[in-house]
Amino acid sequence: MTIQEREQKALDAYLRLIRGKGASVANLARRKTLLERALPQLSGQTADGLAYREVIDEALLHTPREDWPFFLAVTREYYYFWVDDFKAIAALNSSDGFVMEAAAAYVRNEESFKQIWKRLDDEKFGVAEMWPLKAYKAALREAGAEKSVMETREKLVKLLLIDLREVEDKNGKTYRVAVDALQPLFVMKETRYLFLAVVREFYYFWIGDPDAASHILLE
Structure with missing residues (x-):
């Protein structure tokens, strides 16, 4: 599946803001790679939290567990761009709410x-x-x-x-x-x-x- 215009525009806007906050090229590339696990499945979905959660939960199952913390943080942030919630984006930005580095995952048997x-x-x-x-x-x-x-x-x-x-x-x-x-x-x-x-x-x-x-x- 390919990424549709709505999801791509949201992705571009999200990465542009994160780049402006000083994220490295590698950091941006990792965010893009993680999000691309879910974006094709968002195509045609109603822009609401329930539909988004279902897609993210399914994508999570196919994501290595060591990537879960960053994947969850990134997809949580991207959601506000996907639904065009400019107030939430502004609030996150002004309160330093964006997660710039991944937390270490607890991956145990x-x-x-x-x-x-x-x-x-x-x-x-x-x-x-x-x-x-x-x-x-x-x-x-x-x-x-x-x-x-x-x-x-x-x-x-x-x-x-x-x-x-x-x-x-x-x-x-x-x-x-x-x-x-x-x-x-x-x-x-x-x-x-x-x-x-x-x-x-x-x-x-x-x-x-x-x-x-x-x-x-x-x-």
Whole structure:
């Protein structure tokens, strides 16, 4: 399949902006290569988030896991160019929201992931890490979550908290980078979707949003 005019124009505009932010030739080439995995399948699709997500999810399955973090970051950024959301593009640009370098992916085999999962029970977390987690658990309990649901979500959050320990700036960009780096750990799509649902909920507790509990969705 070939890349159609709408997708090509969006690609050209995206790469032009990234080039203006100082991206190297190699960096631009990698972005272009990753996006070209999905752009032909976007041809004729309705310009909305659901159609886009379905195409990206399918392309992700055919992308090497070590490329997942950068692929996810790049496709997330490209989306705003694809739907002509100029306000979102301007907001990303003014807030330094574009990811200029890829995060290192966590690519491990199934056995090592099981070991990591088991070790989470013994991992020690500081007060600053536990505060948002305890608030999240309390909100889950208030929403009627069963014990098994809470335990699974707690472990998924702990997995993320370990990766967030090195974060200096507590903002949406650094949070997304950490989430993207962890996604290659999840072989099954259903488990990855659960992880994404959990980290979307937990984000509001992590930043201390007083209305964080309103983002709990037990589905």
